[in-house]
Amino acid sequence: MTDLTGKRIAFLATNGFEDSELTSPWAAVTNAGAAALMIAPEGDSIEGKNGHTQDVDELSASANADSFDALVLPGGVVNADHLRMDEASIAFAKAFFEASKPVGVICHGSWLLIEAGVVDGRTITSYPSLKTDLKNAGAEWVDEEVVVDQGLVSSRTPDDLPAFNAKVIEEIAEGAHAGQHA
Template identity: 65%
Template sequence: MAAQLAGKKVAFLMTDGVEQVEFTEPWNALRAAGALVSLVSPTAGTVLGFDHREKGDTFDVDLPVADADAGTFDALVLPGGVVNADHLRMDEASVAFVRSFFEQHKPVAAICHAPWLLAEAGVVRGRSVTSYPSLKTDLVNAGAHWSDEEVVVDQGLVTSRRPKDLPAFIAKTIEEIGEGEHAGQTV
């Protein structure tokens, strides 16, 4: 498995309030598969994780999103967390960063509340997705085809509902990153 993503550069975009397990499990799995991972954030210094409503660990930011260029990465992972996703969708640089991955046809994986950011970036119209159930109306209103499944893959876009879906989410994320750019992954 270590060579499956050898040399692939993957950005993890998140801020304070991220659901910690939705960051750490994919981060560790992608690293184990050979990916070079970077934590990108509008937050300077560190990001505070949460275990639902309880404060978790802090994680060092590798790159400010304002300085990040999607062209230097092969894929993007968006961990969830209500506060994390809500803050990111209000940050113009984060929204632009997400959108640029779609413009470049690169794989994007979003779990739980992270698809809010996809709706904000205007990249879900006509796409099949899932999310935490409370986001269904927002995603449908943004033009997505929403379904209640553990993982939905649509031409380089991987989405899942919640932490219990992480095994399927991680497997499909690794698969889509390994495949590379997808012509159907577009704005």
């Protein structure tokens, strides 16, 4: 496993996230030595659709992408739908692309990236129901377990988590990617 000691990873989510899509990557990056912090639009804690509760470390309105080495966006329909309506969360996610930092996104999480305007010209996968949304936003959608495009790591469902976690760790270890842009 690649060593991520000293790296700070932001996880951006809100209530209704897909539990395993938060807990599995969180465990993977922390087991690799990184510090994981939960960023959310509001509240002291958030709850996944299956009951996992996660303490919030910082609100998206005050969070600064400069303080982090990478971003992970868990899925979950309710989570993703609420985040894409939150301007601070959109701006926070977009800032990682502007700084060429690695971003991992799974399932419905890419709805936020569509709102941030960062998928045009990118190759990405997602939960299949987002295929048309991503294509309409200018992305090339593919049906693969994990896709890496210049620091952008994407996967479809919880079944893809082992491959997603491995690639997220690899991309974070590599650092900034010149092709990662807003």
